[in-house]
Amino acid sequence: MEESVFQHIAHRYDNDPQIHLTGKIAGEMEARMSIPHRLLDYGCGTGLVGLRFADEADHIIFADAENEMLKIVQQKIKDLDLKHAETLHLNVVEDTLPTIQVDTIIMSLVMLHVPDTQTLLKQLFKLLEPGGQILIADFNHNENVSHPLIHSGFTQEEVKAQLEEAGFTDPAIHTFYQGEKIFMNQDASLFLAKANKS
Template sequence: MNNKEHVEKVDSLFTSIAARYDLINDIQSFGLHRLWKQRIVKMASLIEGEDALDICCGTGDLALRLVKRNARVVGLDMNRPMLNVALNQLSRLESISANLLQADALALPFNTSSFDLVTIAYGLRNVSDYQVGLLEVLRVLKPGGRLLILDFGKPSNWVIRKLYYLYLKLVLPVFGLIFCGKPNAYAYILKSLRKYPAQEGVSTILSKIGFNKIKVTNIIFGTMSIHSAQKK
């Protein structure tokens, strides 16, 4: 599959689930994704007035939490229906210091050294070239700027990994079927995770392209993970 086909496939997948995305997120993670995103916000240590970019912002869940920390936030996503949900959520806030932008994570429409913080939650796994995406992050971060990536992980324990993959393979498509009539949209999580380099591989790319202070935080036996890194 070339890049164009990959982008079209991912875009149409998110178009088909946008309206129910937040609901299914809560169900499939038993609400825990809220805690993990809150953890990202805490790790971000944002100072008032800093510039933050949330790549693959989707329905704006994480961007919204960053806005509440008084940062100037840009949420970027390529999918219009997901951004429309985000727009709706942000418009409910009284003071809004956030912009939403429809663009490709692999070609960020920003100048070099624009942001103090970049976050990516459940987004990197979806892009067609992880290294190109991370090089773009490196470019738009200011020197000393921080990167935080939250995504599904690969547990190092063989038994836990098997059980986890079974959950992703058998249970998630059922949620997709029940709540949006799209079992394949949720079967995609396991497919993309198998390809995703996760804890070790993402750290290797970050180090290879010149990020500093790379750290992996495993959550629930490594079923989820957070990468943190800094631009030199």
């Protein structure tokens, strides 16, 4: 298996543009989210989004498939002395699911890197408690982006259909941010999707 590009960029991931973008994402999630108790930040990267909820959630699990990203999150957890946070090496598409249940899942700029997004959502559905919520931020479909390893964004209709196919209810999706050169050096916009588990 080829080493992921994220293994190489982990230690320079927290740059100013990325911090700005993840701040916009976290702010929008916070505005739409019911109070989280047990929160899973799936595909957490260096924890830029999930750490914004450290004061709100009773317990936070930072999960990622890349060990280098998790090492950075672990150091941040230590530096901030967060007793209610932990990391988890996890790829829900390929790994056996852990025996955890959470009431909130957040996922920021993860789907575009996952070939099988339908399986991704179906697996995350299993980790969510009944009555729980999922919030997903990613790029709207962008015809100017073409790359063999990532999706060119998503239409909101297909995200809604995939959420419903995975079992989620009441999916609501809206565009909340537009920026210059934020997606493969192209101008792009971000959507936020929120759905529930009945």
